[in-house]
Amino acid sequence: MNHRTPRDPVHRRGASAGSVLRAVLEHGPVPRSTIARLTGLSPASVSGHTAELAEQSFIREMSETTRAKAVGRPHVPVDLDLSGYVVASVHIAVPHTTIALLDLRGRVLVRHQEPHLQPEPLAVVSRASEILARLLAEHAAGRTPLGLGVATGGWIDREAGVLVEHPLLGWQDVALRDQFAERTGLLAEADGHSRALLLAERLFGSARGRSSVMHLFIGNVVDAAFAAGESVHYGPRSQAGAIAHLPLAGNTEPCFCGRTGCLQAAVSEQSLARRAFAEGIITEPEFPLLLETARYGDPSALRLFTERARHIGRATAMLTDVFGPELVVIVEPGVMFLPGTLSALHEEMRAHAWSPPPDVTRAVVPTGFEPDSILAIAGGAVILDALYRDPLRLLAEHERAYSASQRCIHI
Ligand SMILES: [Zn+2]
Known part of the structure; x- marks a missing residue:
């Protein structure tokens, strides 16, 4: 998934939607007229993006007199809608795996730490996927899981979704992204944990x-x-x-x-x-x-x-x-x-x-970041970064992953 170099018009449109969503994350509740100033996009373009983002339940208009999710007037502030989605997070450390759910502000909703009784890749991926399914059933409160971010130390090839090498775990060439996608039915992405936390610091932390x-x-x-x-x-x-x-x-x-x-x-x-x-x-x-x-x-x-x-x-x-x-x-x-x-x-x-x-x-x-939340944030940030770069593209990929997983279940 090459979300870092948008070239064609569809990608540019997605990237603009991403900059609108980031402006709402950083400044919300914020009127669309201010979003236009912050992003350098035209008022008409901001209006189009906010309507689409509201349609997909990423943002909502902050007015009690307005119909929920109707986004039209330029001075009525909009803010993130936290009721629609969660993101799933897995962080694999040497002694344990952290499994968590985060909201769109990168806040940890629930977190579980599982010690590694068998530090073999398949056992760790299977156990983490089971725990994630339980957390989603018990804590997502009707919100849709938008994807799963996986972070760990060592060398992770982000494009391939492969852990190339983690000498302390003794792991090599583990297709983390695909293994998690297969077991959870979610869109998955994997990245190294320092890079994942850098993404988090830029979105929600001191590097903003x-x-x-x-x-x-x-x-x-x-x-x-x-x-x-x-x-x-x-x-x-x-x-x-x-x-x-x-x-x-x-x-x-x-x-x-x-x-x-x-x-x-x-x-x-x-x-x-x-x-x-x-x-x-x-x-x-x-x-x-x-x-x-x-x-x-x-x-x-x-x-x-x-x-x-x-x-x-x-x-x-x-x-x-x-x-x-x-x-x-x-x-x-x-x-x-x-x-x-x-x-x-x-x-x-x-x-x-x-x-x-x-x-x-x-x-x-x-x-x-809160010390207890850091590992959970690392995993979640891998997906949240993709979301804030291009929300519509992430949503489309999520829907593809979800419908493919449903097909597998029904066959
Ligand atoms: Zn050395």
Whole structure:
């Protein structure tokens, strides 16, 4: 699905409908006259798009005196209609899968975390699909599931919908998109989780309206993503953003790739938990336990998170020298929960970037998303981004997927 390079008139029309829908998301309730100013589209064109979007239950007119969903007068505000649709989300992490439903504002309606008893791809996909069916039956409240977004770490080829490689899960060439589409009957899309969260930050988070943004995801897997203007960079086979093996000076941690000093080996949750366990800071080599210990103020645990933040700061310095993003958003529990570690990261940025941003504390920030919701948002954002680029096209693809699945069921 190539929704990033609209060329023909139908795609241009869809892209304009997308910019109208994004204006409603960002500014709603908003009158159509303002949408015309915000998008640069003509009033007639905005009027046409809002009528079509209302017809499809994406937006509604905010007037009690007007018939529901009738959209006509230019000064009556319109807003998102949250009663028509939900999007489904699956995020596959190393120890567990998160399955969730989101509304069109990217808010998590319900979330379930399922540990990996059998981390084989088929078992994980089947179990997640079963749980998703239950969540839809119990929590969608009559709303139509518009599609399923799947996010995970490692290398995901977005166009092919294939997880090319996830060394920590030991997965290779898994057709995630098609396997989920087949099991759920939903339109499905898959993307890497750093890129998925970058999409989410641009739609619902702190990157909204920024001209360029870089996203760093530091978990067990370490990934980056970059966007400039409207364009999110994918590269051939969506390979961009693989920073796991970026060499870091002064780091001697051995990496599974055979070298030493790779970023991921230094900062992954597994490495940190292993080191903390070996040093007797925690009684089990479990990352959540280490984070809890640091949050209680244990100085040794805090020291490990500060070292981690310094490694991330040095990597961020290199990456910002290359890309010069206006904003860097980081998902990493240390900088999200332990304020001292964020200062260490900023200090390292200032010391190592050739041309650091004038105010590092505003240019490099932790995500503003609720920590418990981040993984659910990552999956959902894969579909929500497609929706806000071209809602009518997504709806048409959803209807095709849905009718195909109904045919399969009745045969
Ligand atoms: Zn390596």
